[in-house]
Amino acid sequence: MATNNKPKLVEIKPPKDIWVGSADAPVSLVEFGDYESEACAKAHEIVKKIMEDYEGRVKFNFRHFPLTQVHQRAQKAAEASVGAAQEGKFWEMHNLLFAHRRQLGSVSLREYAREAGAKDKNFLPKLVDSLYGWTVRNDLLEGLDKGIRDIPAFLINNEIYTGKVTYPGLSKAIDDALQSSKKKTTVKQRA
Numbered sequence: 001m002a003t004n005n006k007p008k009l010v011e012i013k014p015p016k017d018i019w020v021g022s023a024d025a026p027v028s029l030v031e032f033g034d035y036e037s038e039a040c041a042k043a044h045e046i047v048k049k050i051m052e053d054y055e056g057r058v059k060f061n062f063r064h065f066p067l068t069q070v071h072q073r074a075q076k077a078a079e080a081s082v083g084a085a086q087e088g089k090f091w092e093m094h095n096l097l098f099a100h101r102r103q104l105g106s107v108s109l110r111e112y113a114r115e116a117g118a119k120d121k122n123f124l125p126k127l128v129d130s131l132y133g134w135t136v137r138n139d140l141l142e143g144l145d146k147g148i149r150d151i152p153a154f155l156i157n158n159e160i161y162t163g164k165v166t167y168p169g170l171s172k173a174i175d176d177a178l179q180s181s182k183k184k185t186t187v188k189q190r191a
Helices: 038-053 076-083 088-098 106-116 124-130 134-146 166-189
Strands: 026-031 058-063 153-156
Touching: 026 038, 026 166, 038 058, 038 076, 038 088, 038 166, 058 076, 058 134, 076 088, 076 106, 076 134, 088 106, 134 153, 153 166
Parallel strands: 026 058
Antiparallel strands: 026 153
């Protein structure tokens, strides 16, 4: 009797579907980043403040863009966040990875996943087998397609933000996006 040895296809929830903030917020903020990057860690703090200050008006999405030639552990850290996301724990893991960006070995990643609330007993084997590797690579390829070459990189309502990654810079760009979304709404209402 022949047994079916075909690998079971696993549905993986991709990072592009994981947002924080109000679903109907008029401004979408997307960051392409890397968990080992100091600049991304600084941007992480700015984004936290923006999400507080613009509550209900901005939704945020983090996409993976690991600079693997400089950051050897960024790829696995990104994969670990995708693993945690499968259990609805992406943001908890995301915050822990930035908090512990200097300790991103595989065993540490498993510990952070547990701390984030992930219960998968096969978390480490999945990480070692690179189950989420292509998911992370898809983010990277999409970023490259959009013209991103360095991180942190931000998109505001799908437009690449070219200013400095500072709170005043990003908040001004968000204010501008909020203004233009108000104008579009007013024009629609008049029509």
